[in-house]
Amino acid sequence: MENMEKRKVMLSGIQPSGDLHLGNYLGAVKNWAARAEEFDCYYFMADMHTITVRQTPADLRRRTLEQLAQYIACGLDPEKNTLFIQSHVPEHAQLGWVLNCYTMFGELSRMTQFKDKSAKHKDNINGGLFTYPALMAADILLYHPEYIPVGEDQKQHCELTRDVAIRFNNIYGNVFTVPEPYIPKVGARIMSLSNPTSKMSKSDPNGCVFLLEKPEDIMRKFKRAVTDSDTENCVRYAPAEKPGVSNLMGIYSSVTGKSYADIESEFVGRGYGEFKPAVGEAVVEALRPIREESQRIIADKAYLQDVYRSGAEKAGRIASRTLRKVYKKIGFVER
Ligand code: TRP
Numbered sequence: 001m002e003n004m005e006k007r008k009v010m011l012s013g014i015q016p017s018g019d020l021h022l023g024n025y026l027g028a029v030k031n032w033a034a035r036a037e038e039f040d041c042y043y044f045m046a047d048m049h050t051i052t053v054r055q056t057p058a059d060l061r062r063r064t065l066e067q068l069a070q071y072i073a074c075g076l077d078p079e080k081n082t083l084f085i086q087s088h089v090p091e092h093a094q095l096g097w098v099l100n101c102y103t104m105f106g107e108l109s110r111m112t113q114f115k116d117k118s119a120k121h122k123d124n125i126n127g128g129l130f131t132y133p134a135l136m137a138a139d140i141l142l143y144h145p146e147y148i149p150v151g152e153d154q155k156q157h158c159e160l161t162r163d164v165a166i167r168f169n170n171i172y173g174n175v176f177t178v179p180e181p182y183i184p185k186v187g188a189r190i191m192s193l194s195n196p197t198s199k200m201s202k203s204d205p206n207g208c209v210f211l212l213e214k215p216e217d218i219m220r221k222f223k224r225a226v227t228d229s230d231t232e233n234c235v236r237y238a239p240a241e242k243p244g245v246s247n248l249m250g251i252y253s254s255v256t257g258k259s260y261a262d263i264e265s266e267f268v269g270r271g272y273g274e275f276k277p278a279v280g281e282a283v284v285e286a287l288r289p290i291r292e293e294s295q296r297i298i299a300d301k302a303y304l305q306d307v308y309r310s311g312a313e314k315a316g317r318i319a320s321r322t323l324r325k326v327y328k329k330i331g332f333v334e335r
Helices: 002-006 022-027 029-035 057-073 091-100 105-109 112-120 127-141 152-172 215-223 243-256 260-266 272-299 301-330
Strands: 009-014 040-045 081-085 147-149 180-182
Touching: 009 127, 022 029, 022 243, 022 272, 029 040, 040 057, 040 301, 057 081, 057 272, 057 301, 081 301, 091 127, 091 301, 105 127, 112 127, 112 152, 127 152, 147 152, 152 180, 215 272, 243 260, 243 272, 272 301
Parallel strands: 009 040, 009 147, 040 081, 147 180
Antiparallel strands: none
16 A cells, blocks of 8 residues: 555546547557556546537447446556546536636637637537636646646647646645656557558548447458558558558557568568458457457446446545645635
8 A cells, every 4th residue: 555655646538529449549548558557547538528519418428438448448457547437526627616717818728729629619619618728737636646648639738737736836835746748659650541641530430440340340441441552562661652551560560569570571472452451350359359348348337337436436535635725725614
């Protein structure tokens, strides 16, 4: 226990707004399980963040649970990681309000995600979309993490979190740990199968393989994968010249552990027509246990409930301690 307490904390939130795909898995989630050996890890489904954009209620509920099940199936052990649903820990909303009052209009106006999303959803530029970074700062600062593993797109929000934490600490003393974004070293960057110069993304479903997709659909997508219009029809790693084949090699290498040199010699004299289905089969096999385990977990509502309830309980203990301290510092009367 004492050992646990000294470990550094890492925390990240995931918006349950889409299904997980191969790019998420190979580029991120696959490496998360190992982190729990070194860090005290918190992962939460950021359901409160998703409603800044209109959601279909039944879909939001289903995806929140499915996402939790998929993370567990990918190896995030709920015994070793704290997995919870954001809205189950009301301190996020409570500290969110407080931090709204320590976050400047000008700072929020500079957020590129706000600019992008408000351009995209012109009919729904709501207050939550604007103040979202204050809620995100609360998500983070409640747990005193040293590191926040995020993608490049969240770096600006993490920097704002630091600024808000420093501002608060300067007024009230050392309340918050000032966290650092932790942007993983080039993990496998998986590109779209249909357009290998852009990242695999759920918005381009033909180029994107979802973790829960049926094997025959996965095979079809790989067989149709765009390879390069060079004339050599040869499996060779050359990302600039041959982005399609190189991306497939990256995927094949990630799921089989084979090096690029091994792959090149395995497919010497065999063209793309043989290589593409071989990658498809390797992916199907790699995803099979994840799919089966996800489906088993999704069906086991009692187990899932157990996981998110005990996660919320553990998170809630830490969160309420932080909130109590903040309330006291700013002068709220103790109940
Ligand atoms: N804003 C993040 C995203 O859109 C999700 C998120 C919410 C988050 N709260 C967080 C990430 C706290 C890290 C820490 O992806």
